[in-house]
Amino acid sequence: MMNLVLIVGGLLVLTIIIALVRVSSLISVARKERTKIDKSSNKVNGLLMLIFLIVSGVVTIWYSISTFDDYNLPIASEHGLETDRLFWITMVITGFIFVLTNILLFYFSFRYQYNEDRRAYFFPDNNKLEIIWTVVPAIVLTLLVIVGISTWNDITGKAPKDSEVIEIMGFQFAWVTRYPGKDNKLGNYNYRLIDAENLFGLDFSDRNAHDDFMPRELHLPKGKPVLLKIRARDVIHSVFAPHFRLKMDAVPGMPTQFWFVPIKTTEEMRVETGNDEFNYEIACTELCGKGHFTMRLLVIVHELEDYEKWKATQQPWLAKNPDYISKIPEEMRELAMINAGISLDEK
Amino acid sequence: MAIADIHVAEDTHHEDHLDHEQSFVTKYIFSQDHKTIAKQFLITGIFWALMGGLMSLVFRLQLGFPEATLEWLRPIFGGWITESGKLEPEFYLAMVTMHGTIMVFFVLTAGLSGTFSNFLIPLQIGARDMASGFMNMLSYWFFFVSSVVMFISLFIETGPAMGGWVIYPPLSALPQAISGSGLGMTMWLIAMMFFIVSTMLGGINYITTIINLRTRGMSFTRLPLTIWAFFLTAILGLLSFPVLVAAVLLLIFDRSFGTSFYLSDIYIGGEALPNSGGSPILFQHLFWFLGHPEVYIVILPALGITSEIISTNSRKPIFGYKAMIGSLMAIAILSFVVWAHHMFITGMNPFLGSVFMLLTFIIAVPSAIKVFNYITTLWRGNIIFTPAMLFSIGLVSFFITGGVTGIFLGSAALDIQLHDTYFVVAHFHIVMGSAAFFGMVAGVYHWFPKMFGRMMDARLGYIHFWMSFVGVYSVFFPMHYIGIAGFPRRYYSFTNFDAFNSYADLNALITIAAFITMSAQFIFLFNFFYSIFRGRKTPQNPWNSNTLEWTAPINPEHGNWPGEIPTVYRWPYDYSKPGAKEDFIPQNIPFSETPESNFPNETESIKLQGIDKGDAIIVDETEE
Incomplete structure (x- = not known):
């Protein structure tokens, strides 16, 4: 309410100023010759x-x-x-x-x-x-x-052959990442298989999918080429990692990619910027809906050997979600469990 | 000579017509008089500019003062203000989207081209009216219907369109994705269809009129640059808007009839959609095939208006008249082959990126020529700072600033970082938005006396200019810094990211500057409406200008000139010609009357002009 009063007041002041200017200009008009500059x-x-x-x-x-x-x-x-x-x-x-x-x-x-006494210089071309x-x-x-x-x-x-292949997928309103696991191959997916747990729509009839794992952040090795496989599953998003000068749209139905080489670990960057809480981030730069401005993904760059160690500790998605084993065709189940590192006894 | 033929017939026809008493409805509402239609476009454009401007203030409040309560806006926005007195994020997007749509299409296309093409084409080429007054009237009323539909969409429960003015599907195709993609989007699409019809009707008319109805002696090389600009703009619109029809139609099919032109492999709202095989990128190609020419549709008329005003008020011929026409043409043609520079990072083939980058850089050359020519026109001029002149100089400054940042964005490798950041916002608001807006305002100040027979107050005009000019730079220049820092566009708030969690003070400054700039526009509004009724009466030719419109009566009736239409003998830029008595020689003064200032070749042409005149009379006689 207070603001409203302020605005009305502001407008009134403005009107008064205008009126004053108007009066003064009318007076000057009355005094002056018409066409004179x-x-x-x-x-x-x-x-x-x-x-x-x-x-x-x-x-x-x-x-x-x-x-x-x-x-x-x-x-x-x-x-x-x-x-x-x-x-x-x-x-x-x-x-x-x-x-x-x-x-x-x-x-x-x-x-x-x-200046009345001067003519402009006739200079047409x-x-x-x-x-x-x-x-x-x-x-x-x-x-x-x-x-x-x-x-x-x-x-x-073209991305170098030895690139680390990582998938990143956007959806309303988050990013998720997928690593290929021990076999270094990302498994197939099908958007019709997506559900509340299986965000990527992984197709477990493809053996490459069994050991894929999905951490909550994007982890990258320093000094090694990384090939990001980018996709979206609902509307267009856009992967934007400002510090890496990296941006590429994530388009539903049309996978895209971007390769790059990280050159500084998160730790090194913390030292360089003098900010102990520094973190690399990925944002969305294509309007994707209500939560567009909240699509943040944390990025962590490790030294190469730390990265390998980190990778070794990751559990395949299938191992974390054993319920999905029942959806795998009978003859592949055993293979899937071996690939995912689930002990056969558990079943 | 065939042209002269038709023309003579046209004259007599109109003079008959003028004797009719017109009712209020046919004179002011369903008028076929190009001058009235121009004013209708102008007033509607001003209304939309006000709406679009106020919307920008709403989202600027959110960006500049994210902590402030907007409770006081509840009486207007109702449920779009949350419990805690904040703007609903979806409504923020709606405001951004509608601001863009309104400004680009309703203000700077219809409001600018609609007003000045309609008003100036017949008056400056020496015609009684447009080729088809009826189509011209339809053009306005289709725009009106479009405006009504768009306006109503602001008030529906699910909100107006929210997917950005570029309405990329799937976001714009799926109501599950955002609430504005429901009824609001449908209405947006309907409004846009009507709008395109309006643009088509107008464009066909402008082109036909310019080609066929020029008065005697008005060859293409004697056309004022305004007319050249309107002519090329109309051609651009005619060639590009149909592509938007195609894009929009396919989107309507996808939305309502289950087709998959733009949709594929989508899982949303807990279910997988059956659509497959479509491509969202197809829409972007179609959209930008219109969208890029569209930005030139917006800026070319402004450049034309500015050329005229700068020349008149520098009391100097525009430098390089033919080069100006040439660069307008080059820009017009090239504008069709640069569209994909909006799409460098959509995953499009990188080779295409290189091609479009090259073409984009080529278009910078004619733009640069125009700037240099403007500056040379000012050099050793005798400059009178009318408000129109000030706004024109402002436009040139914006065109430079925004053009320079275009070089960054046109470079594919740089676009990786800058795409969809505030750098882009700064770039197009300066080079297209503000520049075109300044062109429009300059045009209003300059031709107001011809429109309403009265003058606008110059002093208020000066205040309006300096507040707007400094205001616009204070709003958009800082955005370059934020853009280089990577701040993405269309963000409701930046607090979620460490990388973007700074510049709160700069954002607040921008918002304050936006408010000041907007308040300056109220000075203009006051000046405009007050002067219509109470402004100083204008002399016949208030700016001592050369073009034909100033030879028409101060308040021209339908038909423009009461007697014969003046004949044109010279180009429109004979300002400060050496030897001449005055520092201007209007286009309708024959060389035979100005022996003191003629160049040798012009003295030669006196004979030819004589023959020309005789010729026309002969034609006249055979007619009867």
């Missing part, structure tokens, strides 16, 4: 152009420098180093053009204000100038395209 306001506007240029320039430079570390997230992947380099090359080139053109725009506005500012941007942009495409091709090229 109002020189004083022309001067004020011209000056404001210059002031805007200077003030905004100073504020931008000051803010960009003083908060540099806040908006530049530390890089945690090999290709991230490349994209960041490209980013800053682009920043320097476009920044130069940006500053130059804005300075010219506002300075000319200020400099060439109306000049082919030389036109050619210069067609060719120069074209060359600069070509350079950027060449660097950009080669970077893009490096990143999106």
Whole structure:
């Protein structure tokens, strides 16, 4: 209620200001000749152009420098180093053009204000100038395209054969991950087999699925290529790991992938940032519904040997959910239990 | 000469027509007069701009002051405010979605093109009206129906569409996924269908009128750049909107008739859907095949308007008239082959990514040419800061800033990090949203005297400009930093992530700036409506402009010119011509009347013009 009063009050004040301006302008109209150009306001506007240029320039430079570390997230992947380099090359080139053109725009506005005694310079065209500012941007942009495409091709090229294959799947509203287990092969899935427990819709008639395991976080080895197999099961999501400069949509019915090499463990990053609670995260960047902003997945990067140790301690999903053994075709059950590391006696 | 033929016939026809007394309904409501229709588009556009702007304030409140209670909004939003006085997250998404839809389609397409194409095309090319006044009227009323449907969808129980203005399926196809994808989405789709019909009717009319109804002497190389821009915009719309029809139609089939164009392998709400074989990516291709030309449909008219205003108020010819037309054409053509730069990280083949990146960079060249030409037009000009001029300079600044960030986003490798972050929000709000909006406002200030026969108050205009200009930069410039830091778009709150749990102060600043910017628009609204009734009466040609609309009476009747339509003898940019008496020579002044300022080749053409005139008279006689 208080706020409402405040707003109404604000509007009233605004109205009063408007009325005052109006009265003053009506008076000035009455005094002035009709078609004459109002020189004083022309001067004020011209000056404001210059002031805007200077003030905004100073504020931008000051803010960009003083908060540099806040908006530049530390890089945690090999290709991230490349994209960041490209980013800053682009920043320097476009920044130069940006500053130059804005300075010219506002300075000319200020400099060439109306003056009755002067005529504007009749300058309808000049082919030389036109050619210069067609060719120069074209060359600069070509350079950027060449660097950009080669970077893009490096990143999106084929994943190395020895990559660690991990699956990540988005659904409303969480991420889940799946590791291939001892056989290093992810088992088949079928979305019709999904239920409240079997989030991935694992198809246990495929023996590769028996030893797949699903930790609650995404664990990654440092220094080894990781191939993320990405999918979604309801609407489009998008895997975004800001520190790894990694983003790829998760599309229902169309699996996608992204490979990268983590270069810093979580521990190393904690030291680097001086933040003991630092954690890598994955967020969703494609609008997926009410809980879009809550889709967080914790990412942990280990040293390679720690990663292997961690993997060895993980129990296959089937072993944690033995009820599903009854759904496996009779002749495969024994194999499944062996693969999942369940002792045959338990049954 | 065939053109002249038709034209003469048209003239007499109209003069007969004008004698009829018009009833209130045919004059102000179901009017076929392009000027009235333009005003209808403008007023509807202003209404929607207000709605869209207020919606943005609602979600800015949530983003800037997540702790604050919004209990005081309960009288308006009812159940969409939670028990604890917070905005319902789904309603937040609804606001974001409707803000986008309204601004892109209803304000910056219908409000901008609808207003100025309708108003200026006949007046600037020297025509009595549009080629088909009836279709023109239908165009507005289809837009009106579309507006009504969209407006009603705001008040239904399950809420309006919530899947973002790009309505990607499956989210937009499945009511189980979000409540707005129920009835709200259906109404969105229906409204959009009506909207497309409206755009088609308008576009066909604009193109036909420009090609066929130009007055004597108004060759394509003497058209003001505004008309060139409207012409190319209409062609873009005509070629791209039908693709949206296809996309929307398939989506309607998927939603209502069980087809699987966009749906495949979906498990939602505890059940597996039977759909299989569809591709959500197909929708994105179809959508952006419209969507990318659409951003040029939004910005080209603004660039056209700006070219005219900057030239007039610099008292200088626009620099590189032909290069300006050339770059408009290049932008128009290239805009059809860059759509997939919105989709670099959808899992599309990376090779396609390289191709679209290359094409995207090519389109930067004509955009750069335009900027350099604007700046050169200002150089050694004699600049008068009318409010329209200020807004045009503002537009150029936005076009530079937003264009530069486009280079980042167009680069596929950089887009990996920047896609769907606030960097994108900053980019398109500056280059497309604010720039086009400034173009529209500049146009209103500039042609208000022609529309209503009165002037808007300049001083309020200055205040409006400086508050808006500084406001827009304060809102969107900081978003670049947040974007580089990786903050994703369309997030209700950032507190769930360590990586995004900062910048609370910057977000608060943006919200405050948004409120200031919005309040400046009320100054404009006041100025606009007050001046319609009480503004200063305008002189015949308040800006000493060259184009034909200023030769029409101050309050033109239906038919625009009471007698003969003026003939055009020169291009529209003879400002400050060396030797001329005044610093402007309108298009309808023959070279024979300005011997003191003619260039040698123009003196030559006096003879030709004489022949031209004689020729037309002969045609006239044969007609009878």
